[in-house]
Structure formats: C-alpha cells, structure tokens
Amino acid sequence: MARQELYDRNHEPPSSLLRRALLKGAVAAGLTSSLADALRGADSIAAGPQAGDVFVFFSGDHAGQVIKPTDLIVGASPVMAWPKEPVTDIVRDESRLSLVLLVRLEAACLDEVTALRAAEGLVAYSATCTHAQCPVTGWNDEKKAFSCPCHQSEYDPSQNAKVLSGPAPRALPALPVKIENNVLVAAGAFIGRPGARST
Numbered sequence: 001m002a003r004q005e006l007y008d009r010n011h012e013p014p015s016s017l018l019r020r021a022l023l024k025g026a027v028a029a030g031l032t033s034s035l036a037d038a039l040r041g042a043d044s045i046a047a048g049p050q051a052g053d054v055f056v057f058f059s060g061d062h063a064g065q066v067i068k069p070t071d072l073i074v075g076a077s078p079v080m081a082w083p084k085e086p087v088t089d090i091v092r093d094e095s096r097l098s099l100v101l102l103v104r105l106e107a108a109c110l111d112e113v114t115a116l117r118a119a120e121g122l123v124a125y126s127a128t129c130t131h132a133q134c135p136v137t138g139w140n141d142e143k144k145a146f147s148c149p150c151h152q153s154e155y156d157p158s159q160n161a162k163v164l165s166g167p168a169p170r171a172l173p174a175l176p177v178k179i180e181n182n183v184l185v186a187a188g189a190f191i192g193r194p195g196a197r198s199t
C-alpha cells in the first residue's frame with residue numbers, strides 16, 4: 001500500500017471506517033444494490049446535526065465524550081462540538097460544516113427568537129464562519145460574542161448570532177436545542193445553510 005494511502009486510512013474518521021466496512025461487507029455478501037446504495041447513503045448522516053442528536057466534545061481532554069448541560073456554565077467560553085447520532089453512535093464528523101458552537105448565557109439576556117431555540121440559557125450555532133468558512137474559535141468575553149480569528153467577524157449569540165462587526169455577510173445558522181434526561185439534544189437541524197453560501 002502506498003505510503004500516502006496508508007496515511008489517509010490511518011487518519012480517516014472512525015465513522016468513515018465503519019461505513020467502509022459495512023459497504024465492503026455488503027458487496028462481499030452479494031447483497032442487493034439497493035442495500036449497498038443505502039449504506040453509501042450513510043454519508044448523508046454526516047451532513048449536519050439532526051433532531052435527536054447529542055453532542056460530543058470536538059477537542060480537549062474530553063474529546064468524543066457526550067456533553068451534558070452541566071459541562072456548560074454561564075460566563076464560560078463556548079465549546080466546539082460534533083453532533084452524534086445516539087442510536088448508531090455515528091459522529092457526524094465528515095464535514096467541518098457540521099461543527100457546532102455551544103455556549104450558555106443568562107437566559108434573561110436572550111432575545112425572543114433566540115430564547116425559543118434555547119434550553120436553560122444554552123444556545124447552539126454553526127461553528128463555520130459565513131464569510132470564508134473559518135472555524136469560529138474565538139470568544140470576546142467582554143462583549144460575550146463569538147469571534148472569528150480569520151478576519152475578526154463577531155457574532156452575538158444572545159441575538160440569534162447576528163453579525164456585530166467584520167466582513168461576515170450573515171448570522172451563523174442557529175441550531176435549536178433541548179435537554180432530555182440530563183443530556184443536551186438537538187431539537188432540529190441548522191436553521192439556514194452553514195458556511196459561506198446562503199443557498
């Protein structure tokens with residue numbers, strides 16, 4: 001096996017490896033093309049968070065662990081997360097457009113629209129900047145605003161992630177959330193298209 005191919009396989013996301021194994025198994029077993037197509041269609045699972053998904057830490061000591069509401073406290077910096085389908089345990093990590101920003105704010109500070117999509121002050125948004133698709137990894141603690149390190153766009157999570165400054169052309173798409181059995185869960189998909197394209 002060529003060195004580059006070996007490298008690529010060793011760095012393939014676990015969910016991708018699972019799908020590859022399932023697909024190979026289907027072909028080896030001579031299963032119908034419709035089943036093979038269905039397994040290939042598993043890629044659509046990675047398209048973005050869906051209703052019922054839980055969230056796992058993107059990085060840090062707890063990377064891959066399910067995020068509980070108590071992991072997020074008012075006043076703390078946002079947490080970047082992948083959505084995870086809870087039945088199959090497939091982490092939707094195929095595309096950076098699936099990355100989610102979670103932060104807990106004072107519930108009383110949320111505007112009306114944001115409050116409808118929040119759970120106990122917890123709000124969620126796409127983590128991909130709408131300007132040039134950098135991950136929005138920064139946090140302006142004074143303004144309580146998300147901050148993109150690439151060209152300094154800032155977004156207000158208490159007001160539906162509207163753009164406060166910088167070249168970003170539109171708000172970060174919101175993700176409605178709820179709390180079930182002490183776990184933070186997506187209550188739908190992104191409202192709007194994540195990334196630089198609006199349609």
Ligand code: FES
Pocket residue numbers: 129130131132133134148149150151152153166167168
């Ligand atoms: S990519 Fe975020 S401000 Fe340009």
